[in-house]
Amino acid sequence: MAVIQIREAIRDAIAEEMRKDDSVILLGEEVGEYDGAYKCSRGLLKEFGPHRVIDTPICENGFAGLGIGMAFLGLRPIVEFMTFNFSLIAIDQIINTAAKARLMSGGQLKCPIVFRGAGGAAKQLAAQHSNSFEHFYSYTPGLFVVAPSTPYDMKGLLKTCIRDDNPICFFESELTYSLKGEVPETEYYIPLGVGDIKKEGKDVTLISWSKNVHLALRVAEELQKDNIDAEVVDIRTLKPLDTQLIYDSVRKTNRCVVIQEQHEIASFGSYLAFIIQRDCFDYLDAPVEVVSSLEVPMPYSFVLEEYVFPSVERCKEAVYKVCYL
Amino acid sequence: MNIEEVKKYYGEMLRIRRFEEEAARLYTERKIGGFLHLYIGQEAVAVGAVAAIDLKKDYVISAYRCHGHYLACGGSVRAGFAELLGKETGCAKGRGGSMHFYDVNLHYYGGWGIVGAHVPVAAGMAYALKYRNSGGVVICFIGDGAVNIGPFFEGMSLAALWGLPLVVIIENNYYAMGTPLHKTAPVEDLSIRALGFPVARDTADGFDVFAVKEVVARAVERARSKNQTTLIDVKCYRYRGHSMADPGTYRTKEEIEEKKRNDCILKLERYLDMNGYGDVIEEIKSKIENEIQQGLQEALNDPFPAVETAEKFAYVED
Structure with a gap:
């Protein structure tokens, strides 16, 4: 390879x-x-x-x-x-x-x-x-x-x-x-509508896409210090969406945090939270959390920008919340 | 004038007019929903332009006042009425409606509802034809209301830049909805917009089917042999409102009556009559009337789409 x-x-x-x-x-x-x-x-x-x-x-x-x-x-x-x-x-x-x-x-x-x-x-x-x-x-x-x-x-x-x-x-x-x-050196295709588990875990499901999958992986790594074993789901395609992969993970971990760079209102992450609570309601031990960018056009200064983005800290807080920690 | 051509264009223009008159009636009977933009008065533009091309290799795309272009390309009367009625047998299977007629087999590519947005699309079709060395040309119809919006300029400038076989015909009927031309452009001859890209420009009298044909044929030849784009201003006039919802308070009855004296269909009818073809007129009229009434009856009897198929055509299925 x-x-x-x-x-x-x-x-x-x-x-x-x-x-x-x-x-x-x-x-x-x-x-x-x-x-x-x-x-x-x-x-x-x-x-x-x-x-x-x-x-x-x-x-x-x-x-x-x-x-x-x-x-x-x-x-x-x-x-x-x-x-x-x-x-x-x-x-x-x-x-x-x-x-x-x-x-x-x-x-x-x-x-x-x-x-x-x-x-x-x-x-x-x-x-x-x-x-x-x-x-x-x-x-x-x-x-x-x-x-x-x-x-x-x-x-x-x-x-x-x-x-x-x-x-x-x-x-x-x-x-x-x-x-x-x-x-791989050899040719391959990945079908649309098939997500991927980027890290397996049993305690909480972190869902993301694009570059924030890497944020989710960092968060999962940090959570190991708290003895929380997070699963990272990379949906890869928003449409068509691999709902089965998401639901299987959430039904296993019973807790879910969506991590996105979008603002929360009317966003793709809030849609995911909606379908998960609708279709996995009986399996959830806590309401689904969505970590998003803050509700503001992006300011320039790096201290502000970092604060607006979903951060490792904000993601961890969301995980603690769905774990009642 | 070649008498066979006169007969042919007379029939084709009459066919469009009778289709539109019946469409208007269906609309007032509330059998048609949505918007209905009638082409009555402008028939010579579509018929003259299509007469100048070869639909085996050329393509036509137009805006939302599209019934005339569809019919001029040979579109079926029945499928047209069926589309207006929202039937499964419509030329867009009842999914498009009045503004979105299509018949890809006839090389008629719609029927687009966002003003000016189909100009870059037409340029892309022309790019594909040039890329494949097909020798084909794209004819793109727009209204005078489209020459002030961004996509018109972007599409024209790309066509000029890459030398695309494209002919853009402005059907300048003097009104963008109800706003008169002098309030939307500083000149009456909108082909002047061609100068900045630059592309070739020309003008034609849209009340005269032969004049339109001649000007478009020249532009098509430039496109075919030299990959040169042309912008043509065709002066024309619509007798009816912008749509059926338009009472037309922005213009006088006298203005409309004056324009009607120059009517493209009556002109050819008079010519045929004066040259001793009175019986031919009756023959053509009755042939057209039969086609219209038969197509309409069939369309009225055609089935609506099954509601279970409402989500069909959102995506290409494997």
Whole structure:
């Protein structure tokens, strides 16, 4: 097994699919000459040329819509948003065009497209560049939403997404592009809708996705000092959602804390808390806790930013609460 | 004018008008829900433009006033009425409604409800055609209300940048809903917007099906042979309100009557009549009427979708 960074896993996934199928096209700001704003497309322009690795002007609505039109006529575009913060410029295309085309045409149109890029905050990028928008896209029927946490998951899921016939929002994270992990040399795909237990445990279930899976793992490690054996569930895909994996874990541990970077109100984490209490009510020994970012646009100063994010301390407090400690 | 062409376009325009008149009636009878934006008055634009392309390799996409484009591409009358009535046999299986007609087999790609948003989509379709060296061209219809919104500019600038085989036709009917053109743009000829991208520009008289055809044919040729994008301002006029909910208080009866004197269908009817084709007019009228009435009857008798299928088509199923 090779040990590679997440940005390399993304690049390899795209390159492998592009080699296999000339309908796969990458477009977005800086994807070509610059090798990607976060270097996720290093070398692709050279290998595949400017008609398949397309540098776009800064016009998210324009190139998202353009990708959708390509998909209608049989191409499989991967549209890179430098970060999902800028997907708001294109959100009408994603929600009103891509997600609804199939239903509105009575099943005539197909829109095989992947919108991918960094989601969530990085470090001190301030309010406009620190948004966590998974819930907008998860809310919309017609879209799948994927947010993996490791190089292995990132590669296997991105390859699946590129081959899927549905429009998909694929969330990465600026803070984990350099994170390394083992990835097999042989080709593999990870199906949508299958979560993963990142650490087994018996006392409490910690649920998360994307980079906060790593926070959950740190929390689990710290909890060992308190003799609490936490299980970490990485849902990997928000839609379709592996409810069975979540429910099996919660029914085993009887306690659950959801860890997310989203704000609590109307968030994906609060939705998870709702379905868990609805479907696992008899198994729960305490109400489900959700640890979220505080209810404020992200302030710049690092002391404030750290305080707004879900922290190890706040997660531990939530665990103590569901354990009545 | 070639008499066979006159007959053909006369019939095609009449077919659209009669479809729309029946749709209006169904709406007042409350058999159709939602919005209903009628194309009456603008028939020469859709028919003239489609006459200039080859639907075996070319594609058409339009906004929400879409019945005329769908029918001009050869869309079925029955499937059109069935769509308005919300029937399973509709051209979008009753899932789209008036603003979202589709017939992918005919290369008619809708039927889009967000003003201007389908311009980048059309550019993407044109990119795909160019990428595959298909020789195909995309015709994208928009209204005069669409030339001030961001996606219009973004789609046009990408088409210009990459030389996409795209023809964007502004159906300039002088009103964005009820707001007159002079309140939304500083010029009457909206093709001037082409200069900044830049793309080729042209104008056409939307009351004259032959004029539209000629201008669009030139643009299609530029797109096909030189991958050049064109923006065309076609002056036209809708006789009915923006939608059925519009009482039309923002314009005078005299203005509408004056425009009607230049009606695209009556013009060809007079031409046929003066050239001794009176019997042909009656023949075409009765053929169209039969098609309309038969399609309507069938659509009225067609089944509604089964409610158990309400969630179908949200996703592509394996």
